[in-house]
Structures are given as C-alpha cells and as structure tokens.
Amino acid sequence: MNMNIEKPAFAVVGHPNKGKSSIVAALAQNDAIEISSRSGTTKNAESLDITLGDAGYTLIDTPGFQRPTAALSWLQEHAESADQRLSAVREFVQSEACRKSFPDEVALLEPIMRGAAILYVVDGSRPYNPDYEAEMEILRWTGKPSMALINPIESHAYIDVWQQALGQYFKVVRVFNPMLADRLRRDEILEAFAVIAPQWRAEINRVRALYSEQELEQQQQSTQLLAELLLQLSNYQLSQQTLSKMQAEALKPVLEKRYRAEMAAIENAAHRRLKEIYAYYHLDSEIDELPLEGELFDTEKWVIWGLDRKRLALTAGLTGAGAGALVDASLAGSSFMLGALGAGILAGAGAWLSADQIANFRISGLPLGGYEARQGPIKNTNFAFVVAGRFLSLLDALRDRTHAQRETAQLRPTDLASRLDALDERDRNALIKSLTRVSRVTSIEQFARELAPLITSD
Numbered sequence: 001m002n003m004n005i006e007k008p009a010f011a012v013v014g015h016p017n018k019g020k021s022s023i024v025a026a027l028a029q030n031d032a033i034e035i036s037s038r039s040g041t042t043k044n045a046e047s048l049d050i051t052l053g054d055a056g057y058t059l060i061d062t063p064g065f066q067r068p069t070a071a072l073s074w075l076q077e078h079a080e081s082a083d084q085r086l087s088a089v090r091e092f093v094q095s096e097a098c099r100k101s102f103p104d105e106v107a108l109l110e111p112i113m114r115g116a117a118i119l120y121v122v123d124g125s126r127p128y129n130p131d132y133e134a135e136m137e138i139l140r141w142t143g144k145p146s147m148a149l150i151n152p153i154e155s156h157a158y159i160d161v162w163q164q165a166l167g168q169y170f171k172v173v174r175v176f177n178p179m180l181a182d183r184l185r186r187d188e189i190l191e192a193f194a195v196i197a198p199q200w201r202a203e204i205n206r207v208r209a210l211y212s213e214q215e216l217e218q219q220q221q222s223t224q225l226l227a228e229l230l231l232q233l234s235n236y237q238l239s240q241q242t243l244s245k246m247q248a249e250a251l252k253p254v255l256e257k258r259y260r261a262e263m264a265a266i267e268n269a270a271h272r273r274l275k276e277i278y279a280y281y282h283l284d285s286e287i288d289e290l291p292l293e294g295e296l297f298d299t300e301k302w303v304i305w306g307l308d309r310k311r312l313a314l315t316a317g318l319t320g321a322g323a324g325a326l327v328d329a330s331l332a333g334s335s336f337m338l339g340a341l342g343a344g345i346l347a348g349a350g351a352w353l354s355a356d357q358i359a360n361f362r363i364s365g366l367p368l369g370g371y372e373a374r375q376g377p378i379k380n381t382n383f384a385f386v387v388a389g390r391f392l393s394l395l396d397a398l399r400d401r402t403h404a405q406r407e408t409a410q411l412r413p414t415d416l417a418s419r420l421d422a423l424d425e426r427d428r429n430a431l432i433k434s435l436t437r438v439s440r441v442t443s444i445e446q447f448a449r450e451l452a453p454l455i456t457s458d
C-alpha cells in the first residue's frame, strides 16, 4: 500500500447524507458522481484526480460514518494514552475484524491514514448534537491536517451553533454550499486547503490560478463554437436534382422536413458540445415554452420582454441598413425585435424553424436539362439572433449551476437586447451587422471576436 500521498489530497468525510459527494462533485466538476437523497449512497472510498493543466489535487469521496461511537470505543480500548492513538487508528484500519464490523469507518479512515487531509462535512440546517463528537474525536486521533465545511443544505439555521462546536475540533471552519455556483467561495475553500496543509501550498495556488484560466478558455471555446454554429446553420442548404419540374415541386415538403431536422440536429450537437466544454456529460436541458409560441410576429407580445419603442426604433434603423431587403422600418424593427428576444423562439425545436418564414425553397432549371429543388439557406434576418439567444440561454444555465445539481436545466430566455445594449456602440453595430447577414461573414476569427463580448459579459 502506498503510505504517502504527495499530491494534495483531501478525504471528504462526515455523517451519511450530508452532501459529501455533492461537495466532491462541485469541486471536481464531475457530474457522474453518485448523489442521492438516500442515506448511504457512497459505499466505497472513491478517489478523484482533479487535473488542471500541469497542476492538480485529489478528492476522496467516502461513505459516511455508520457506527462512530462503537468505533471510538474500540479505539479507546486500544490506546491508553495520547501517544498511542495514531497507532490505534492504524491498527483499526488494518484489522480484518474491524473491516468486517466497521466497513464504512475503515473505508473512510484508510485514505486519511495514507496521507490525505480531512474535510469534515456537516449540515448547517440541522441542530448540533453530541453524537457527532465521536466522529470528530476519531478524526482528531489521526492527527492529520483537517478543516470543517458546513453545508447549509436547507437553511443557515444552525450555522452559529455548528461553528462553535466545530471550532473545538478544527482550526478552520468554512460554510460551503455545493449547489451554488460561486467561484469566489470555491477559491476560498482552496485557499483554506493551503492553510491547513502548507506543504501543498504551492501546488494549491497553482490550481487556483488554473481554475481562473480554465474559465477564460471555456469562454474562448464557447465563442468559437457559437461562431461556427451560426455560420453552419445560416449557410445550410439541401438540394436534389429531378427530371421534371413537377418532381421538383413534389420535393418541397420532403426537403423542408429534412432541412428542419438537420438544422435542429446541428444545433443540438453544438449545445451538447457546449455542455462538454463546461464538463457536463450527463445533463439534460429543457427549453421552456414561451407565450410567444405561434405568435412570433405579434409585436404586442414584445412588451413582455421589456423592449421599449425607443430601442425598437433604434434597432429598426440598424437592421434595415444591414438587411437591405426589408420592407419598411417598422417591419425591420419588429423583425429585429423578434431576434432580440432570441429565446423568444425557445419554444420546441420544431417551432423556431417554420421553414416558410425562414428559408427559401427554390426550383431552378439546370443547363443540361432537368431541375434542382433547393431548400435553404436562411433568408430570415432574425435567425442568427435566435440561434445566438438559444445558445446564450444554455450557456447562462451552465454557468449558474454546479456539477452537484442533477436536475434538468430549465433554460430561460436570454435578454439579448440588453446584452447588446451593454456593448460599446461600434462593437454593437458591427455585431448586429454580422448577425443580420451571417452569410456575408468572411472571417470566422473576426466574427468570433465580435461575438466574444456577448459571452464574456455576465
């Protein structure tokens, strides 16, 4: 057995069902870790290596204490004085008999005896009671660096009480809610790791720096992904050659259907890729039904989204210039506003692509005879706004959650209009121009640069 852990390693221990696995999932950004309201979910100690660039640390998820009082009695029988306590614990984890009668205690103490520091987790919404003292006492006997985390599972009701009790056993006590996406809090926890285990300070500080870099990288990758998605969807077309014009006409519903399905699949794949950028591999997302469904061109409804006339007029001018072909300013405005809703078209994947409104179906005669039926590319100037809005909705949801949350992500509409408003005027105009006519975009790098502020601004 490897008796020494050289990389920073922390064993997350505590009572069953207090959020140990949730804390590991949130810190490790791993949505595969088993979390459930059933007590005793984690059966064995699970080691997770968290690697960021060239630095990293290990978290060990463990089963909860099941028989701490009996285990402590065993230990007390095997140590007469304080100097014998560590060997008593060692004997405990090595004893076959203990492995049988205290499987959970042995499993959770083993990594600590191999050198992992201790993260003791309690629930700040439940009252303190002395039953926990046997657990804390056992942990103290290991003599390993330790800190306590209070997880406010349902409320903060007993945090003060816990702080007092934990302060007797642990030098460092922090409150940490694994369900809240809070980068500052996460960083504070890592900082505390370095305080309790100074031998790992340099490595932990590296990890902290790399967590911030990771965030920038995720933003860059998301921006690039959005640029590619917009270009791909906006230019997408399908065609098929036929002998007669009638055959070509008959293809219209077939091509439209395929077109819709393929466009939706492309978007879906990009959304899946976006989840992967943020290390979500098991996350379902759901797009809310919005009241706009079926009334996408009903300007009355825009008020719901807080879009005022002034902005409407402003963007109308811009979009009119960009799109050229639009009939009049008010229509241009409405057309843009529809896009500005972005998520206004969040309703089901089928609904946002009503092919008639969005793409061209054309039949052309071929020079050497025969005909070609063609569906696409997109002609609707809202289209890119809609796609961007949907993408940003998912991005917001991903940034607002942690890997400890297991429920389906419910996407809310993005206020694309105010995100655009927040940009400086030149950036905004350039971006609106590109989004209005994605087919004219010639440089993906340039396009990604224009999109970047939408993604970096929170």
Ligand SMILES: Nc1nc2c(ncn2[C@@H]2O[C@H](COP(=O)(O)OP(=O)(O)OP(=O)(O)O)[C@@H](O)[C@H]2O)c(=O)[nH]1
Residues within 6 Å of the ligand: 015, 016, 017, 018, 019, 020, 021, 022, 023, 034, 035, 036, 037, 038, 039, 040, 041, 042, 043, 062, 063, 064, 151, 152, 153, 154, 177, 178, 179
């Ligand atoms: N609302 C809320 N629920 C939480 C929080 N932390 C954990 N939970 C829930 O509490 C339950 C137990 O969480 P786990 O992370 O599985 O707890 P555990 O300590 O690993 O449990 P065992 O493996 O059974 O010992 C799950 O249903 C979690 O979703 C929290 O901060 N807020």
Ligand SMILES: [Mg+2]
Residues within 6 Å of the ligand: 020, 021, 022, 034, 035, 041, 042, 061, 062, 063
């Ligand atoms: Mg668990």
